[in-house]
Amino acid sequence: xxxxxxxxxxxxxxxxxxxxxxxxxxxxxxxxxxxxxxxxxxxxxxxxxxxxxxxxxxxxxxxxxxxxxxxxxxxxxxxxxxxxxxxxxxxxxxxxxxxxxxxxxxxxxxxxxxxxxxxxxxxxxxxxxxxxxxxxxxxxxxxxxxxxxxxxxxxxxxxxxxxxxxxxxxxxxxxxxxxxxxxxxxxxxxxxxxxxxxxxxxxxxxxxxxxxxxxxxxxxxxxxxxxxxxxxxxxxxxxxxxxxxxxxxxxxxxxxxxxxxxxxxxxxxxxxxxxxxxxxxxxxxxxxxxxxxxxxx
Amino acid sequence: xxxxxxxxxxxxxxxxxxxxxxxxxxxxxxxxxxxxxxxxxxxxxxxxxxxxxxxxxxxxxxxxxxxxxxxxxxxxxxxxxxxxxxxxxxxxxxxxxxxxxxxxxxxxxxxxxxxxxxxxxxxxxxxxxxxxxxxxxxxxxxxxxxxxxxxxxxxxxxxxxxxxxxxxxxxxxxxxxxxxxxxxxxxxxxxxxxxxxxxxxxxxxxxxxxxxxxxxxxxxxxxxxxxxxxxxxxxxxxxxxxxxxxxxxxxxxxxxxxxxxxxxxxxxxxxxxxxxxxxxxxxxxxxxxxxxxxxxx
Numbered sequence: 001x002x003x004x005x006x007x008x009x010x011x012x013x014x015x016x017x018x019x020x021x022x023x024x025x026x027x028x029x030x031x032x033x034x035x036x037x038x039x040x041x042x043x044x045x046x047x048x049x050x051x052x053x054x055x056x057x058x059x060x061x062x063x064x065x066x067x068x069x070x071x072x073x074x075x076x077x078x079x080x081x082x083x084x085x086x087x088x089x090x091x092x093x094x095x096x097x098x099x100x101x102x103x104x105x106x107x108x109x110x111x112x113x114x115x116x117x118x119x120x121x122x123x124x125x126x127x128x129x130x131x132x133x134x135x136x137x138x139x140x141x142x143x144x145x146x147x148x149x150x151x152x153x154x155x156x157x158x159x160x161x162x163x164x165x166x167x168x169x170x171x172x173x174x175x176x177x178x179x180x181x182x183x184x185x186x187x188x189x190x191x192x193x194x195x196x197x198x199x200x201x202x203x204x205x206x207x208x209x210x211x212x213x214x215x216x217x218x219x220x221x222x223x224x225x226x227x228x229x230x231x232x233x234x235x236x237x238x239x240x241x242x243x244x245x246x247x248x249x250x251x252x253x254x255x256x257x258x259x260x261x262x263x264x265x266x267x268x269x270x271x272x273x274x275x276x277x278x279x280x281x282x283x284x285x286x287x288x289x290x291x292x293x294x295x296x297x
Numbered sequence: 298x299x300x301x302x303x304x305x306x307x308x309x310x311x312x313x314x315x316x317x318x319x320x321x322x323x324x325x326x327x328x329x330x331x332x333x334x335x336x337x338x339x340x341x342x343x344x345x346x347x348x349x350x351x352x353x354x355x356x357x358x359x360x361x362x363x364x365x366x367x368x369x370x371x372x373x374x375x376x377x378x379x380x381x382x383x384x385x386x387x388x389x390x391x392x393x394x395x396x397x398x399x400x401x402x403x404x405x406x407x408x409x410x411x412x413x414x415x416x417x418x419x420x421x422x423x424x425x426x427x428x429x430x431x432x433x434x435x436x437x438x439x440x441x442x443x444x445x446x447x448x449x450x451x452x453x454x455x456x457x458x459x460x461x462x463x464x465x466x467x468x469x470x471x472x473x474x475x476x477x478x479x480x481x482x483x484x485x486x487x488x489x490x491x492x493x494x495x496x497x498x499x500x501x502x503x504x505x506x507x508x509x510x511x512x513x514x515x516x517x518x519x520x521x522x523x524x525x526x527x528x529x530x531x532x533x534x535x536x537x538x539x540x541x542x543x544x545x546x547x548x549x550x551x552x553x554x555x556x557x558x559x560x561x562x563x564x565x566x567x568x569x570x571x572x573x574x575x576x577x578x579x580x581x582x583x584x585x586x587x588x589x590x591x592x593x594x
Contacts, residue, residue: 183519206517214594220503295512
């Protein structure tokens with residue numbers, strides 16, 4: 001099983017073309033749904049009593065929800081806007097609500113899972129989850145600017161204890177205080193990570209490991225509807241493929257990065273998680289093959 | 298021969314780390330030096346009487362200069378600054394000087410050349426050169442924001458008469474009034490170009506042709522000194538390889554894009570054109586092979 005610790009949120013997303021309110025979102029949601037195509041995935045997260053029944057059903061269709069707590073109060077809410085080019089997001093409001101002070105608890109049946117993903121929650125909560133697990137084979141963490149700015153030292157602690165870290169290019173530059181991504185990735189590996197994946201949105205991603213630099217371009221899309229969740233879907237495709245392969249070597253890692261690009265490319269084609277509804281493994285493998293053929297020379 | 302129409306300039310480039318004044322630059326210079334590694338290249342351009350003898354010698358070592366005029370007045374000067382991440386350029390001053398009203402004349406011995414590159418000069422001057430040539434097999438043009446803003450219709454005329462166009466991603470968005478690069482590339486092909494190459498700086502480039510989308514990532518560099526000229530060096534590697542191959546099919550085009558990335562990556566490793574001094578074809582082929590190995594999966 002892949003244990004997936006992340007937020008389950010109600011998103012309000014505003015683009016110049018359309019606004020959607022209180023739709024299903026959150027890093028745990030996007031990661032989990034993407035990963036679930038490849039491997040059994042269990043979710044650790046919390047929602048409030050206002051969380052719509054239909055969203056719980058939707059998640060339950062693809063995920064083990066033993067780790068999903070329901071607490072008194074309101075669900076985590078995230079309100080953001082995109083400009084005309086859908087390139088940069090502006091956060092309008094983040095209401096942590098029930099997620100704020102929540103102390104995550106790992107269900108006993110998750111503790112021996114070989115794969116652990118720590119979504120972009122604060123490093124205190126990431127460490128709480130990590131401490132309850134029995135040495136997973138592969139742990140990957142994500143983070144965001146907020147924690148780089150307010151909890152940098154604790155985030156570096158997290159990095160020292162995980163195998164891989166997944167960050168945006170700007171986050172690497174901020175965290176490592178360098179403009180150069182290679183230099184930044186080396187710094188992160190010096191802190192103890194085995195590998196670093198730098199996500200660059202539409203420009204693709206780069207995998208850095210001690211003897212590997214694997215730059216990839218994004219899957220070209222004619223229509224992008226809502227970039228929300230692309231990074232988490234990327235991570236879901238990445239870990240999902242590694243879990244499915246059951247072997248973590250250079251070849252599997254590279255393939256996994258491409259599956260990450262593919263899952264990210266699906267995520268942005270609809271608002272919320274709706275592109276994943278009705279998506280099949282055949283669609284995923286088809287896009288993977290198309291990508292592979294496209295970039296060959 | 299590749300006929301290369303472009304600027305020969307004295308650049309002042311300011312980075313947070315160093316400033317260089319009146320160094321050899323210009324689109325014709327960068328394109329020509331890059332292309333010259335692959336195929337005989339002739340330069341059409343103009344300099345003033347103040348153009349340093351040593352720069353003429355340096356160009357003459359690699360380029361046919363029959364088409365380089367020396368006019369009374371000052372050489373084209375370009376003054377620009379880069380911020381800390383060397384990502385975005387700010388133009389401080391552009392002095393066209395002798396280039397301003399110059400009417401380019403194509404030497405007789407260039408007129409039957411099969412390959413023509415129209416560097417980022419104004420579309421009036423690009424058309425003057427195009428009109429003097431005897432139907433080259435492959436013509437590629439570049440442009441810049443200035444002409445998109447001030448000469449859009451004439452630039453579209455140029456596009457309708459060339460085979461390929463090379464533009465930055467932002468330029469495609471502006472020119473085609475769309476945020477989507479695929480849509481933009483289609484528009485440009487509707488105007489009459491056979492193919493479009495979108496340059497994305499450190500993020501690589503994408504080749505668009507009617508039945509081809511070929512996204513590529515940039516060659517990862519640990520040290521970038523001066524991004525000036527990277528786009529022209531890209532175009533030089535691209536056309537140089539096609540001329541060397543002597544055959545313009547899908548495979549050659551894709552390889553040519555990678556040689557473009559490679560030449561662009563060399564250009565930014567030093568100020569001005571200095572990375573090309575002492576560079577060998579072996580270095581170029583070595584980086585091409587390394588890139589190919591790096592991106593394989």
